[in-house]
Amino acid sequence: MRPLTGMALAARAYAAARWRERTLRSRDAVARYQARRLRALGRHLATLPFYAGIDPDRPESWPVIDKAVLLANFAAMNVAGLELAEVRAALDRGENRIGRCTVGHSTGTSGNRGYFVISDAERYVWLGTLLAKALPDALWRRHRVALALPGFSRLYAAAEGGSRVRLGLFDLDDGVDGWADRFAAFAPDTIVAPPKVLRLLAERGLISRGATAFSAAEVLDPVDAAPIAAATGLPVRQIYMATEGLLGVSCAHGTLHLAEDAVAFEWEPAGALVQPVITDFTRRAQAMARYRMNDLLRLSDARCPCGSAFQAVAAVEGRRDDILLLGGVAVTPDVLRNALLDADRRIDDFRIVQTGAEAIVVALPEGIDGEPVRAALAAALARLGASATITVAHDIPPANATKLRRVRREWSPDQSSISAS
Template identity: 25%
Template sequence: MSLMAFLGSAAGALYRERRYSEAQMQAVQARRLSALLQHARAHTALGEERLGHLDLDAVDLTRVPTITKQLLTERFDHSVAHGVPSLAEVMAFTAARDQVGHQLKDEFICATTSGTTGRVGYFVTDKRAWAALNGALFARILRHRLIPREVLRFSPMRRYRMAMAVATGGHFITRLVSTFQPLLARGMMTMEAFSITEPIEATVEKLNRYQPHYLHSYPTYLEMLARVQLEGALQIDPEFISLGSEPVSALARATIQRAFPNAEISETYGATECLPMANQCRHGRLHANTDLCVLEPVDADGQPVPVGVPSEKVLVTNLLNRAQPLIRYELMDSVTVLDEPCPCGAALPVIRVEGRSDDTFFLADHEGRFHAYPPVPFEVLFLDLRGLEQYQLVHEAQNHLHIRVVTGPGADVAAVKAELLQRFRRYFAQNHLAECVRLDVSVVPTLEREATGHKLRQVFSKVPRPVAA
């Protein structure tokens, strides 16, 4: 772990947002973009092919072809810099559960995601960029709390306790963030990861013992924790809650705030492809981190949309990662750039994001009692499954789930089905649902998208929410 890169990046991110003008911020972006493109052209086959003809000192980014997850996976070995592990090596590494939290060849952070397309993707970040992205992310999340009066409340004797309630089993990006534990432990913080796939009772007990000052999770999972807190089983009093990886509904946010009245709530817009794309300031506005990435909101044809208009998708360029330069990478989120100044004064544009929204399922146990099952733990069950390319999980009728999968060429279809059934049955057994849920798995040629836009509803319910839940 590069401590200097982490701290340097955190300090830089704070300084720029407090001191820089818009012009200065744009200059940082332009400089970093030019350096990224030079690097990509010199060190990756894909960069040479796509950027060879361009003047990279004054580049018009719209002349660079965009890239999708599918294309990136197909051309993975051309997308990474020379000396970076191949797709075969990364797949083998991420398939090994005992390697979670480790770096491949002591140098590369590997993450898998299903993201907004239902397709599993593989991403590699070099450890220097990883440290810098995380440093900036922490600085931007905790932005106005990183002042002496706040920081001095804590010491190596009285540490700031951070809790990450995330998917701990796989090479999931949020789990990888919590691998900063060894680094933070040297300072004034401790960080612990709490598994969202464990039975909720176990997680609640551990959180009660840990009593976090800071709690991070997915909005749907935090909404469930909020309900458990309101019912009395969970008894924690965090002063800061950060939410990410999913859109936050107004109801979820209100429930979380009611359950944790002393907590300041901050939303993060990030993806495996680029961890800190935008963060919320204390005025509740989401600021794009234009010094860490380039975000281009575009329409269905890839043309830029004007300020104030919601985009169909967004192209992201990660300005720091050198192991696998991601340039104009397509994400299926709708981003609107808002033309409104924020009282916080940061020279970072205010945006609104509508991402993929997955449903929480309300399933009845064998006594007919309803429990809430947020989407992310289900999504984890689809990860690192050989032969599986895309999936969709639908709550068709009360306690009847239907999985649709697309398998890759040459996949052992029977083995994919058997593995999925086994993983789901194990999850049900651990979460009050043994013998309570009907589960079908079908293999289909393609998954249907919604009529509007390109968004795939990946985990969704056709069942109305029970009145009691």
């Protein structure tokens, strides 16, 4: 039998994802489906050196890994046996292919890049699944999709061969000014970009009324969502994906639903938030099983009007690396973000940075009184049993092509006695 072409694989994955959306209509159905896929994945994992000796039928017994473990055991966790040094060398030469595999890396904003190996077939399965969730009408309606994302990989380029979806690539490293005219001429009906870029496009009148805006690659803050939604007249949607894979897509109601038909999620508590441990059962070229991510999520118990049984996410709040550590208390980014925005509804941009053991610097727009903000942040910290010297400035640095983190920690103590609050 002749193997399927790339776009045929994408079409099949699209149809399969749409079928799962229609048939997995309860949490029990999702759990049963995941159990079958996890058992099949377990049999594959057992063939990889790192997972030799695991019980394929007991996913809960598989080791929990993180980025450090993955990088230290890179060759033992991919089917081609590619060494990490080999992948890095190829990428340094500007190459993203080794044999039949595509390789790539994350943006590395935390100072430690993640690296991935993916097969051609998996690229097109990823594409079909994403299209089914983001553009469910793509089979009968043509779309012009603008992608303005950092580090274009062959994952995105896979869509260029589609007949129903015309793709426009806009490099963030060139800056919006470098491609604004080309973007306007392309006239996309769908835009995928970091929220800071979507907001800039909206403020320049480059996003058409009725266009669908997908926020990706960064935390979607309310200060960005409001002007984007005002420009489109529609809810801002999200595509939640990372080096680890496609993790979730918002429905037309704006609710972010996890891609539980492709990924199984376990949750580790981080105060009122949770940190995901993921198992992607669509990937074979490189294992992604019980991988502890660095993200912090706020889950939602509300049933979305769209009727999806897939877990809803109220917000992706940030990263565990950006939990502020103050006097033995860990303060998650959402606590200070919410306190700041509630202090003055006129705030449309900000930065909160921990610079010392008990020191926070807050940058606000010109014209915003810093005292109510300082008091609100101090009160939020006091409710957790924490305190800090809070310095207010009015010199917000411009957002560039790197990932925007409005709340971040730039100071690292001995964390041996820290627990999240």
